[in-house]
Amino acid sequence: MNVDFAIVGCGAIGCRHAAVVDAERRGSIVSLCDVELGRAKELAEKYGPEIPCFDDFDQMLRHTDASIVNICTPHGLHAEMAIKAANAGKHILVEKPMALTVKDANEMIAAAQANGVHLMVVKQNRFNVPIALTRNALQTGKLGRIFMVKCDVLWNRHDGYYQSSNWRGRLDLEGGALYTQASHFIDLLNWWFGDVVEVEADVATFNHDVEIEDCGNALLKFDSGVMGALTWTTCVYNKNYEGSITIIGEFGTIKIGGPYLNKIEYWDVRALPLQDDIVFCDKPNAYGKYQGTSSNHDKVVTNVVAKLLNERHHVVEGDEGVMSIKAIEMIYAKARRHRGE
């Protein structure tokens, strides 16, 4: 049994999708699409010159035999493309963020349900070694009651990152730095502590010529009662400084850190000491002049294949993906109100 993939968007992360689908034992790339046709063709040259390439998504949907479409285009296009793919009877693996609004995300979920297809969202950080260790500590109750969580996304994005892109920095297509840089972190907080139910927030644009914010602070309350604080910025001088989550529990404290949630910075859990033989092997997605979060897309694709072949799997489906979109919408709404906009 094999799963046939079509990839739309052959930019920075589309290349990674192509590499991991190609390397997946039970996966094949059967179509590639990018408005910049040369990008699709470059991937075809690498992974199979016979793979049909398209510069028009509708045309690809009309011709492809793929059972799943990987959506790797700018945020603002995710909802429309996912709905079209669902209506064409294709399963969907959409990059984060799933959509820019809860309304769009719900329409994607409804389209998938109406067409009997699966809508899955890329959340590869859930496979990071420190994340799995922390999840285990939480699930087994070893931390006792959780009081607080603190999350810092203190990263660098240089001017060229925005200037070389026709969608980054734009409100209509990127939406904000929370969708791009912080959504993986917010996903983990939702996964562990539930929906965000109350927010205080402020944002500012200090050091980039963009329509979106480059600094922000938010105080969060989760439906589990946990108090949270989130600080995010793309203004850190020179290079990414830290991407961290610190959990304060009754019987333990954990700080996951490193630039991309790849290390345990601090672990003091009463009934669960950290083993000293753990191999911290997560690597970053590296895009030339900047680094993103972990490169565990191979694990995402392997689990998507398992799901589509009705095997045991760990995939994040649309109804879970929407939680971080809801939190982000609430944060921006509160920040706008705070600034009297």
Ligand SMILES: NC(=O)c1ccc[n+]([C@@H]2O[C@H](COP(=O)([O-])OP(=O)(O)OC[C@H]3O[C@@H](n4cnc5c(N)ncnc54)[C@H](O)[C@@H]3O)[C@@H](O)[C@H]2O)c1
């Ligand atoms: N999971 C992760 O850690 C991760 C990492 C990087 C990017 N992403 C997400 O992946 C998405 C793409 O990001 P990127 O960094 O690869 O951007 P990118 O600009 O490098 O690539 C986007 C590609 O989409 C193509 N495109 C734009 N409009 C199109 C259309 N209508 N039809 C077909 N192709 C079209 C562009 O030509 C470009 O090649 C974003 O949603 C981003 O947040 C996720």
